[in-house]
Amino acid sequence: MRLHDVCPSRPAVEPVMSAHFMAGQPWRFYRTLHRCGKHSAPLWAPARLWSSSSESPPLHTRALLFLTQRFYDVELLMGLNSELKRRTVQWKNSYNSYARQRLGMNIALAHFVLRLKGGFRYVGQDDWFRVDKRGKFSWDFLNHKNTPIEEVDLSHSLINFTGLQSLEGQQSLRTLSLRGCSQVDDWFLARLHIFQNSLEELNISDCPQITVGGLAALRNLRGLRYLDISSLPRISSPGLVVILLEEMLPQCHIVATGYDLSMFQDTVEDEKEIKEQGKTDNRTPGMQ
Amino acid sequence: MLTWRRLHVKVRAAHAPLTSRLVTRQHAWTHGHLTSCLKLSTSTALRKDFFKDVETTFVEMKKKAADALPSSNWSPFYINPNLPPERADIVIVGGGVMGWSIAYWLKKMENSRNGMRVVVVEKDPVYTQASTVLSAGGIRQQFSLPENILLSLASADFLRNVNEHLNVYNEDPVDLQFNQSGYLFLANEKVAHIMEENYHIQSQFGAQVSLLSPTQLQERFPWINTDGVALASYGLENEGWFDPWSLLNGFKRKAISLGVIPCTGKVTDFDYTVTLAHMYDQDVMVRRVKSVKVQMPNSPEYQPVECAIVINAAGAFSAKVTEMLRVGSGDKYSIDGIPFPVEPRKRYIYVFNCPDGPGLDTPFLIDYSGVYFRREGLGGNYIGGASPDEENEPDAGNLDVDHDFFVEKVWPELAHRVPSFEKLKVTSSWAGFYDYNTLDQNAIIGVHPLINNMYCATGFSGHGLQHSPGVGRALAELILKGGFETLDLSVFGLDRIMKQEPVLERNIL
Ligand SMILES: Cc1cc2nc3c(=O)[nH]c(=O)nc-3n(C[C@H](O)[C@H](O)[C@H](O)COP(=O)(O)OP(=O)(O)OC[C@H]3O[C@@H](n4cnc5c(N)ncnc54)[C@H](O)[C@@H]3O)c2cc1C
Numbered sequence: 065m066r067l068h069d070v071c072p073s074r075p076a077v078e079p080v081m082s083a084h085f086m087a088g089q090p091w092r093f094y095r096t097l098h099r100c101g102k103h104s105a106p107l108w109a110p111a112r113l114w115s116s117s118s119e120s121p122p123l124h125t126r127a128l129l130f131l132t133q134r135f136y137d138v139e140l141l142m143g144l145n146s147e148l149k150r151r152t153v154q155w156k157n158s159y160n161s162y163a164r165q166r167l168g169m170n171i172a173l174a175h176f177v178l179r180l181k182g183g184f185r186y187v188g189q190d191d192w193f194r195v196d197k198r199g200k201f202s203w204d205f206l207n208h209k210n211t212p213i214e215e216v217d218l219s220h221s222l223i224n225f226t227g228l229q230s231l232e233g234q235q236s237l238r239t240l241s242l243r244g245c246s247q248v249d250d251w252f253l254a255r256l257h258i259f260q261n262s263l264e265e266l267n268i269s270d271c272p273q274i275t276v277g278g279l280a281a282l283r284n285l286r287g288l289r290y291l292d293i294s295s296l297p298r299i300s301s302p303g304l305v306v307i308l309l310e311e312m313l314p315q316c317h318i319v320a321t322g323y324d325l326s327m328f329q330d331t332v333e334d335e336k337e338i339k340e341q342g343k344t345d346n347r348t349p350g351m352q
Numbered sequence: 353m354l355t356w357r358r359l360h361v362k363v364r365a366a367h368a369p370l371t372s373r374l375v376t377r378q379h380a381w382t383h384g385h386l387t388s389c390l391k392l393s394t395s396t397a398l399r400k401d402f403f404k405d406v407e408t409t410f411v412e413m414k415k416k417a418a419d420a421l422p423s424s425n426w427s428p429f430y431i432n433p434n435l436p437p438e439r440a441d442i443v444i445v446g447g448g449v450m451g452w453s454i455a456y457w458l459k460k461m462e463n464s465r466n467g468m469r470v471v472v473v474e475k476d477p478v479y480t481q482a483s484t485v486l487s488a489g490g491i492r493q494q495f496s497l498p499e500n501i502l503l504s505l506a507s508a509d510f511l512r513n514v515n516e517h518l519n520v521y522n523e524d525p526v527d528l529q530f531n532q533s534g535y536l537f538l539a540n541e542k543v544a545h546i547m548e549e550n551y552h553i554q555s556q557f558g559a560q561v562s563l564l565s566p567t568q569l570q571e572r573f574p575w576i577n578t579d580g581v582a583l584a585s586y587g588l589e590n591e592g593w594f595d596p597w598s599l600l601n602g603f604k605r606k607a608i609s610l611g612v613i614p615c616t617g618k619v620t621d622f623d624y625t626v627t628l629a630h631m632y633d634q635d636v637m638v639r640r641v642k643s644v645k646v647q648m649p650n651s652p653e654y655q656p657v658e659c660a661i662v663i664n665a666a667g668a669f670s671a672k673v674t675e676m677l678r679v680g681s682g683d684k685y686s687i688d689g690i691p692f693p694v695e696p697r698k699r700y701i702y703v704f705n706c707p708d709g710p711g712l713d714t715p716f717l718i719d720y721s722g723v724y725f726r727r728e729g730l731g732g733n734y735i736g737g738a739s740p741d742e743e744n745e746p747d748a749g750n751l752d753v754d755h756d757f758f759v760e761k762v763w764p765e766l767a768h769r770v771p772s773f774e775k776l777k778v779t780s781s782w783a784g785f786y787d788y789n790t791l792d793q794n795a796i797i798g799v800h801p802l803i804n805n806m807y808c809a810t811g812f813s814g815h816g817l818q819h820s821p822g823v824g825r826a827l828a829e830l831i832l833k834g835g836f837e838t839l840d841l842s843v844f845g846l847d848r849i850m851k852q853e854p855v856l857e858r859n860i861l
Contacts, residue, residue, distance in 0.1 A: 142521065143521065150516070225512065250530060250532050251512045251530075251532070253532065254532035254588075254589050254590070254592075255589060257560070257588040257589060275529070276531075276712075276730065277529060277530050277531040277532055277533075277592070278530075278532050279712070280531055280532055280533045280592075280712050280713075281532035281533065281534075283533075283712075283713055284534075284588060286572075301730065304730055305730070308711050308712040308730060309712065311711050311712065311713070312711065312712045312713045
């Protein structure tokens with residue numbers, strides 16, 4: 065059932081527009097542009113949507129309306145900008161199934177890591193493969209089709225949840241460094257269970273998106289011996305979190321530097337008090 | 353936008369006596385910016401109460417005076433500015449998470465901006481009784497029906513990218529406070545085979561779940577007493593819990609920014625036409641809603657909203673909405689005599705403190721006895737509860753909590769499963785209504801065969817919060833595109849209700 069069949073009061077959708085949109089998913093940018101264009105008409109023309117008052121708006125209101133319209137353009141540009149950024153991240157993290165099938169998992173991963181400007185080390189070798197300052201790298205890794213990778217360093221890279229797919233299947237990955245990765249979030253940490261038997265060292269310091277909700281998922285990494293959670297900006301009571309993590313991962317050495325130590329003490333004590341009192345606000349039950 | 357706000361503030365300052373009028377007018381003219389206007393008008397709340405009171409009286413007085421001026425549009429009849437519009441394309445009854453999710457997806461899929469007018473009618477803007485905010489906030493993939501598994505996967509995907517979907521320009525991102533702690537189901541010998549079958553279905557559809565023997569369970573969760581457990585299944589990914597408020601507000605804020613009209617009021621009646629049709633081998637009356645009667649809060653005033661489509665997302669009280677159209681009042685043996693099978697069922701949640709409890713290690717644990725619990729925050733708090741037996745359903749007329757239920761039914765099982773819970777202390781509790789589907793405890797999604805322009809999204813019986821993103825999208829597709837596209841949810845259609853053929857989950861409880 066189409067809408068305009070059933071509702072005569074509804075302004076009919078222009079056929080040209082609907083043709084565009086019926087033909088598959090349009091590009092999101094186009095849609096925003098379109099929205100922007102559509103929006104200006106009802107703002108200018110005093111088409112009433114609401115049942116009260118009927119005069120035309122006073123001058124200052126019209127000026128404001130004018131401005132909001134101009135700001136739609138700014139908003140559009142800003143939106144476009146973040147969309148482009150998002151696309152770059154997605155592209156960098158895209159999964160190369162072709163390389164994986166033709167050249168094998170290890171080579172595909174090696175290429176993926178170097179493309180993200182990271183580094184890695186093969187099992188039984190001391191040398192690291194890394195990109196140089198200009199982002200160039202040697203293709204020597206093509207000779208190591210069957211050597212598994214043991215250490216991966218993706219510090220300060222754009223790796224995200226999607227990118228993790230390229231690391232899947234690495235049964236001998238022991239060390240993973242994700243220091244300062246802006247796209248690494250809690251969902252990423254939850255996904256790390258794919259290395260649950262092999263991963264021994266994990267560095268997630270300086271990751272701006274990580275919260276306690278994600279750290280809880282590290283319980284699945286049963287072989288973890290070393291964990292660096294320094295300087296995580298979204299952890300509000302680091303002292304308590306470290307204690308809880310130590311309880312959860314008894315065999316693991318946890319490093320947490322870069323937190324304000326005086327606050328550190330305070331929060332531990334505060335939280336202990338809370339723990340003893342155990343008060344939860346009854347009015348907002350669903351809240352954490 | 354910033355400049356615009358600043359300007360707005362200036363205008364406010366310059367016309368101080370007229371403030372409230374200006375703000376309402378802004379509402380009317382730039383409904384796309386409703387949120388920022390709201391923000392401005394709440395800023396007074398920061399001031400001292402006394403000054404606020406004086407100011408409001410003053411403003412009101414001035415407003416009356418200004419209204420009496422010849423140039424004003426004052427009329428002897430008071431027009432309530434909160435009235436819903438007289439006409440709309442789609443009216444959504446119920447502004448819980450489901451209603452707002454549907455509103456968001458409808459707007460997201462519409463062809464052109466303001467191409468259709470969507471109104472969400474909510475009787476209780478602070479949500480004292482809505483299940484959404486009284487839920488436990490859990491999301492799991494561990495179901496047995498492929499549709500439920502896929503819905504959860506779709507919703508997890510939505511929640512993972514929540515800020516790509518629900519970000520509003522110039523506003524803070526949505527913070528769901530998602531806890532990636534997984535669900536742990538425990539089965540005894542009697543139901544272990546069901547768990548195993550479910551596990552295979554779940555894996556087949558892409559859920560990351562692992563089966564654990566009692567020994568493995570003991571090894572991974574040393575604080576559990578494995579007595580009586582024959583098999584456990586543990587979700588590794590996409591499972592946990594989050595803050596229902598954040599999701600609800602996220603949907604609401606985004607939907608409003610896309611042009612959905614929020615309205616506070618109660619749907620009390622419908623104006624509808626009836627035609628005779630032949631279906632399910634019988635002659636039946638088919639209704640068609642012409643307008644929705646919206647009663648304004650605390651006043652006898654109401655507004656009929658003419659509309660093309662009504663969506664019933666009234667949660668536990670959705671049967672009340674269909675009753676207004678006399679569905680279920682017909683002859684007992686005809687399909688018109690089948691009542692809408694959703695009723696409120698009261699469920700308690702108890703908050704307890706236990707400093708020696710399992711801490712950060714706690715998943716959302718569901719025991720075969722029916723008892724469940726999860727961690728709540730980091731201060732050694734947990735929340736838990738259980739569903740009562742069918743015969744002992746508590747009275748759903750209020751939201752009072754029965755504390756004996758905890759002592760008699762919940763605590764013994766908790767302490768048996770986690771010995772450290774013997775020393776727990778209950779600190780608070782609350783109750784909420786399940787939107788309980790009496791036929792098969794599964795969702796009801798689709799158009800009502802006896803009301804040909806009413807779509808339903810209700811009856812979730814305890815898993816509606818987690819499925820709201822997926823269901824909202826599916827229903828929007830059904831309405832705007834004429835059929836399900838990304839996920840076929842036709843098993844949850846109302847056809848099964850008319851035929852009384854339940855679609856059941858295979859549970860381990
Ligand atoms: C104790 C408890 C625990 C739960 N735990 C979970 C969980 O862990 N995970 C999960 O996914 N789900 C859970 N649920 C279920 C979940 O909360 C619901 O399925 C979901 O919130 C339903 O959303 P809704 O929007 O349909 O209903 P609601 O949130 O109830 O919203 C319906 C709204 O409609 C309004 N309304 C009703 N009638 C009218 C009318 N005539 N006019 C205007 N407005 C009206 C109401 O005021 C209400 O705000 C739980 C529920 C309870 C009670």
